[in-house]
Amino acid sequence: MSRTFNFSAGPAALPEPVLRQAQEELLEWGGERASVMEVSHRGAAFVAAAEEAERDLRELLAVPAHYKVLFLQGGATQHFAQIPMNIASPERAADYIVTGAWGQKAVSEGKPYVKTRVAASSEAGNFTAIPARSEWQLGDDAAYVHYTPNETIHGVEFHETPDTGGVPLVGDFSSTILSRPIDIARHGIVYAGAQKNIGPSGLVVLIVREDLIPSPPSNIAKVLSYAAQAKDGSMLNTPPTFSWYLAGLVFKWLKQQGGLSAMAERNRAKAELLYRAIDGSNGYYRNPVEVSARSWMNVPFTLHDEALDKPFLKESEAAGLLALKGHRAVGGMRASIYNAMPIEGVQALVDFMADFAKRHG
Numbered sequence: 286m287s288r289t290f291n292f293s294a295g296p297a298a299l300p301e302p303v304l305r306q307a308q309e310e311l312l313e314w315g316g317e318r319a320s321v322m323e324v325s326h327r328g329a330a331f332v333a334a335a336e337e338a339e340r341d342l343r344e345l346l347a348v349p350a351h352y353k354v355l356f357l358q359g360g361a362t363q364h365f366a367q368i369p370m371n372i373a374s375p376e377r378a379a380d381y382i383v384t385g386a387w388g389q390k391a392v393s394e395g396k397p398y399v400k401t402r403v404a405a406s407s408e409a410g411n412f413t414a415i416p417a418r419s420e421w422q423l424g425d426d427a428a429y430v431h432y433t434p435n436e437t438i439h440g441v442e443f444h445e446t447p448d449t450g451g452v453p454l455v456g457d458f459s460s461t462i463l464s465r466p467i468d469i470a471r472h473g474i475v476y477a478g479a480q481k482n483i484g485p486s487g488l489v490v491l492i493v494r495e496d497l498i499p500s501p502p503s504n505i506a507k508v509l510s511y512a513a514q515a516k517d518g519s520m521l522n523t524p525p526t527f528s529w530y531l532a533g534l535v536f537k538w539l540k541q542q543g544g545l546s547a548m549a550e551r552n553r554a555k556a557e558l559l560y561r562a563i564d565g566s567n568g569y570y571r572n573p574v575e576v577s578a579r580s581w582m583n584v585p586f587t588l589h590d591e592a593l594d595k596p597f598l599k600e601s602e603a604a605g606l607l608a609l610k611g612h613r614a615v616g617g618m619r620a621s622i623y624n625a626m627p628i629e630g631v632q633a634l635v636d637f638m639a640d641f642a643k644r645h646g
C-alpha cells in the first residue's frame with residue numbers, strides 16, 4: 286500500500302505534512318493527555334486552537350475587521366438555503382449568476398426563502414463560459430447577487446470579481462477558496478464547504494460583512510442564525526472540532542508555503558501544464574471550456590473516443606493517479622488539482638496522458 290496522487294474532486298487530497306502531524310498528535314494533543322476529538326470545545330486548549338485558526342485564516346485572506354469569520358456545519362448545500370434565511374426573506378428577490386451545476390442547485394435550494402431570479406446563465410452553451418457582465422439582468426432591488434467563482438463539475442472559473450454596484454455579492458467559493466487571494470471587501474458573503482481546499486468535510490467557513498447580520502432573524506432557529514453564531518464565536522452548539530482543528534493545520538501549512546500569492550502562482554503553473562497537454566494533443570484530449578473561463582482547480586477533459594474511457598481509468602489508477610473519472614453530467618475525465626496536489630502530480634498525469642495516447646493510437 287502506498288499513497289498516490291489523488292485527483293478527487295472532494296473530499297479531496299490534503300497536504301501530507303498536515304496528515305502526518307495529525308497522525309502524530311492523534312492520541313495526545315498538546316498537553317491534553319487526550320485526542321483533540323475528546324476534549325471540550327469550551328475548554329481553554331480547544332478555544333485557543335480555534336481562535337488561532339481564525340487568526341491564521343484572516344491573515345491568509347486579509348479579511349477586513351468588519352467581517353465575521355464563522356466555522357459552521359451543513360455543507361455548502363445547506364447554506365444555499367441558510368443564506369437567504371439570514372440576509373433576505375421570501376418577499377424579497379435575489380439575483381443568481383448560473384455558470385454550472387452548483388449555481389443551479391443554489392437557485393433551487395434558495396427558492397423557498399427568497400424570490401430567486403436567474404440574472405444570467407450559460408446553460409444554453411452547456412456551461413462552458415461565463416456570460417458577459419454587460420448581459421447580466423441585475424435588479425437594484427436584489428437582496429444579494431449570488432455567483433459560483435469556481436464550478437467544480439464544469440471546470441469554469443471567474444478570474445475576476447464581478448462588479449455588482451451596491452448590491453452585496455455572495456460567492457460559493459467551495460472549490461477555489463485559498464487557491465489564490467480573494468478581494469473579500471468586494472463581497473457580502475464568502476463561503477465554502479471545507480472538503481475541497483480547507484480540510485475534512487463537516488465544516489463550512491463563512492465570512493460575512495457585519496452590517497448584513499445586525500441581529501438574529503426572529504423567524505429562524507437560533508442555530509441557523511449567522512448573527513447568533515457570530516455572537517457565540519461559532520460555538521452556539523458543539524462545532525465540528527476535529528475538522529476545525531485540521532483546517533487550522535492546513536492554514537499553518539499554507540502560511541509556510543508563502544501564503545495565497547505563492548499558492549496562486551503554483552496553481553496557475555499546474556493548470557497551464559495540464560491545459561497545454563490537452564490543447565497540444567491534436568484532439569486526442571479535449572477541454573470544452575472557453576480559455577478565459579478555464580478553472581485552475583478542476584480540469585474536465587474527454588478522450589476522442591469514449592471507448593477509451595475505461596482503459597484510461599484502469600491504467601491511470603494502476604499508475605498511481607487516482608479518481609480521474611469525470612462527473613456524470615459532463616462525462617470523460619476530471620482532474621481536480623487543489624492546493625494539496627503538487628506540480629509533480631500534474632507532471633505525472635501529463636506524462637501518463639502522452640504515453641496512453643501513444644500506446645492506444
Ligand SMILES: *Cc1c(COP(=O)(O)O)cnc(C)c1O
Nearest residue numbers: 360361362387437457459460478
Ligand atoms: C462540493 C460543492 C458544493 C457542495 O458541498 P457540500 O458540502 O456537499 O454541501 C457546493 N458548491 C460547490 C462549488 C462545490 O464544489
